[in-house]
Amino acid sequence: MSGKAARRRAREFALQGIYQWLLSGNSVPVIEDHVAQVTGFDKADREFFVSLLRGTLANVEALQAEFVPFIHRSVDELSPVERAILLLATHELKNGLDTPYRVIINEAIELAKSYGGTEGHRFVNGVLDKLATKLRAVEVSAAKDTGKA
Numbered sequence: 001m002s003g004k005a006a007r008r009r010a011r012e013f014a015l016q017g018i019y020q021w022l023l024s025g026n027s028v029p030v031i032e033d034h035v036a037q038v039t040g041f042d043k044a045d046r047e048f049f050v051s052l053l054r055g056t057l058a059n060v061e062a063l064q065a066e067f068v069p070f071i072h073r074s075v076d077e078l079s080p081v082e083r084a085i086l087l088l089a090t091h092e093l094k095n096g097l098d099t100p101y102r103v104i105i106n107e108a109i110e111l112a113k114s115y116g117g118t119e120g121h122r123f124v125n126g127v128l129d130k131l132a133t134k135l136r137a138v139e140v141s142a143a144k145d146t147g148k149a
Contacts, residue, residue, distance in 0.1 A: 008107065009044035011088065014052035015111050018084040021057055028057055056091040063090040070130040081116045085124055093128070093135045101132040101139055 016038070017031045026034075032053065035041065056063065064075050067086050075083060089108040093101060105128045112121035133140050 003045070006043060006045040007048050008110075009040065010046070010049035010052060011107055011111065012114075013038065013041060013044050013049050014056065015081075015084050015088055015115065017049075017053045018056055018087055019080055019115075022080045022084055028054060052088060052091065055095055056087050059091065060087060063087050063094070066090050066094070066135065067127055067131055070127045079117060079120065082112070082120050082124060085111050085116065085120075086127060089124070089128055090131060090135075093132060101136045102143070105129065105132060 013035050017035045020026060020031050020034065021028070032050065035049075035053075036046075064087070067090050068075060071078065071086075078086070085108050088111075089104055092099060092104045096104065105125065108128055109121045109125050112124040116124070
C-alpha cells in the first residue's frame with residue numbers, strides 16, 4: 001500500500017479516536033488500543049496515527065482557540081464529527097509543516113464527506129481555508145502568487 005494511502009487511513013483512524021475521546025472522555029491509551037483493533041488498522045501508518053491522535057488530544061484547547069474565530073457558533077454547537085475534523089486538521093496545519101496545507105484541507109474535506117453531515121465538508125473547507133491563511137500565510141501567499149491556490 002502506498003505511503004499516501006497509509007497516511008489517509010491513519011487520518012481516518014485518528015479522526016475515529018478524536019471522535020471517541022469527544023464522546024467518551026476515555027484516556028488516550030484506551031482509545032489507541034481500541035482503534036488499533038479496528039479492521040484495516042494494519043494498513044494505516046501507525047506512527048503517523050499516534051502522532052496525530054496524541055498531538056491533537058494534548059492540545060485541544062489551543063487548537064480550538066485557533067479555529068473558533070472562523071466559526072459562527074460555539075464549539076459546543078458543532079457536530080462531534082466536524083469538531084474532530086477541525087481539531088485534527090488544525091493540529092496538522094500547525095505542526096505538520098512537511099505536508100502542504102492544500103493536502104491537509106483536501107484530506108479534511110474527504111473525511112467530512114465520508115463521516116460528516118450533508119454540507120459538513122463545505123463548512124470544514126470554509127473554516128480551514130481561513131485558518132490556513134492565518135497559520136500558513138507564507139505558503140498560502142506563495143500558492144496564490146503562482147496561481148496554484
